[in-house]
Amino acid sequence: MDSSDDSRLLENQKGKRSNGGHQTALSVSSHHAQVLLRGIPLGYIDRTGHLSVWNASKLITETISIMNQRGFYHNKDVGNETRRLFLGRQKLVFSPRLHSDISKIMDTNILVNATPGKVGKSSKTMNMKITDESGVMLIKGTFTAILFDTETKRAVPFPKWYVEKFNSTLSYDDNGHIQAKNDVPSYAYKTQLKVRHSDMDSNMHVSNTEYLRYCMETATDASLSGYYNKYRRDMCWYPLLELDISYLAESRAGEMLDIYTWQDQNDIHFIYFAIHRDGTAIAVAAFEFGFDEVTSSNL
Structure with missing residues (x-):
């Protein structure tokens, strides 16, 4: 999906809300997810008037949860009561505009795109790009999740079907x-x-x-x-x-x-x-x- 497609989606979604929230899933499949954020909530702004890093991470976590609920990366299907995915690492690169122009950005539409990365034996990566409504990059992220057995306290391998399904996806996008x-x-x-x-x-x-x-x-x-x-x-x-x-x-x-x-x-x-x-x-x-x-x- 190119920037012109993103712009049309944002234009179509202006003024619309989903269940009264500020996040709307525009499109979600196993290999791609796109979520619209209607700005940044005021409660995420810190004591200096800027978006705090912990709340930026929280906003990303909430967005990933929306994607997972709708089938992205089959994250809901790969675990069970004792086998769960845990975040092992995250790398984020921020545009300086998130600091200098936060008063403008917090009231604009923000687009979040996520794609699968590399699936290993018991860990996998995900790539994310967050842009403003004009397509300018705000955050790039790469995340590593580990499939973990909560009873044995050890990492466990992904099912064979899962590795086969995602073995030809994008590699780790380390920015x-x-x-x-x-x-x-x-x-x-x-x-x-x-x-x-x-x-x-x-x-x-x-x-x-x-x-x-x-x-x-x-x-x-x-x-x-x-x-x-x-x-x-x-x-x-x-x-x-x-x-x-x-x-x-x-x-x-x-x-x-x-x-x-x-x-x-x-x-x-x-x-x-x-x-x-x-x-x-x-x-x-x-x-x-x-x-x-x-x-x-x-x-």
Whole structure:
């Protein structure tokens, strides 16, 4: 589907609503999904007047849920009561316009397109592109999901029919150039937090989006304390250009987490995070920040 087709779909959908929500599935098949977002809800805007990264991720998660309910990638068919798909990694590249022009973007139609990526033995990828109503890219995303047995606590292989159905789809569309790191340097900045009950998702684990919030909260603590080079304000004021986060294990309400952050010694725009529980990493991430609202990105 080209940009002219997208524009016609957006024009046809203007003024229409589906079940009173701000998201409408325009077309969904096993190999492609397209969802219309009627702007960005005001509640997703952070304390600085910008779209927070954790709410951007939440918006994506909600959109993927709509796609899955309608048969995209056969995500509903591949699991059962004990075998479920869990997000293992997400890489997002953001247009600086999401930071500088959010007051305009939040009131416009936004189009989300998703396609299958690469299916392996027990993991698979998905590609996503989010554009404004004129077709200008806002976010590019690649996501890795793992089929997991909740009883054995191990990854399990996809059914043969599933691998065969998607073995000729698109390969992994990696648009990013940063990568999370597992090794925490001795000079890393450290904070601690106690997981709240409100941080849980329906699986009674910390929501994927909350880990991004933990990273941003820690980054702001570090920045305001003078730990980072050049960054001295609440980190929500700076444009986030790219992120890479890997989810390694689960955490639950009441647990204490240690969150580490440090800055790349060669490129100060790159800031890393590691979230530990009892000395073991449960998530690692890398963020690329800009300094102002005209910073360039990969989009």
